[in-house]
Amino acid sequence: MEKKKIKKRIRKYLKSKSKSGFFYDVGRLSYDFYLIFYRLWHNGVLNKKRELKYWFQRAFRGYSDCDLWGLDWYLSGIILKCLRAYKKKCRSGLPNEFCYKSMDVNEIWAKENKVPTKEATRNWDNTIQDMIDGFTWLRYSDDKLTKISDQYQKRGKEGHFQEWQRQREEAIEKAKKFVTHFNSLWD
Numbered sequence: 001m002e003k004k005k006i007k008k009r010i011r012k013y014l015k016s017k018s019k020s021g022f023f024y025d026v027g028r029l030s031y032d033f034y035l036i037f038y039r040l041w042h043n044g045v046l047n048k049k050r051e052l053k054y055w056f057q058r059a060f061r062g063y064s065d066c067d068l069w070g071l072d073w074y075l076s077g078i079i080l081k082c083l084r085a086y087k088k089k090c091r092s093g094l095p096n097e098f099c100y101k102s103m104d105v106n107e108i109w110a111k112e113n114k115v116p117t118k119e120a121t122r123n124w125d126n127t128i129q130d131m132i133d134g135f136t137w138l139r140y141s142d143d144k145l146t147k148i149s150d151q152y153q154k155r156g157k158e159g160h161f162q163e164w165q166r167q168r169e170e171a172i173e174k175a176k177k178f179v180t181h182f183n184s185l186w187d
Helices: 002-017 022-061 067-069 071-088 117-137 142-155 160-180
Strands: none
Touching: 002 022, 022 067, 067 071, 071 117, 117 142, 142 160
């Protein structure tokens, strides 16, 4: 019984001191200093100077030093933007490998070897979407690991890392299509 009274008194005391008193004032002062110095000076003035430097580097070199720190993130962002724009664009042609069932020189001009244009267009669009899906997954793979881990923990199961690896391999296979069809990415 005595322990409950002591805990209750301690809670009451802490609640009364949490919004006033010496420690609150010192904490508030250090937070104000943080806002003025770090947020305003460091992120404001110094960051603008850095951003201007990086802007000039991108203008003259095509990339900046900060882009090299996370080259995978930087390049995947550019590739994703371009692939999405390419898919939306009204394209005028298709790669040969989607227009013919066989690329054998002896069979290429045979009528039965040709694939209907609509089917070839659908296959090419699906391939582009696979590239987009693969690069999107790889770009946000750390977030995917966290999400999969949380899902498995809610279920009380193990093996979230194996699931992440399986999805990663699938995304790599989709992203490999970018290299395979690299010379086919024309309009």
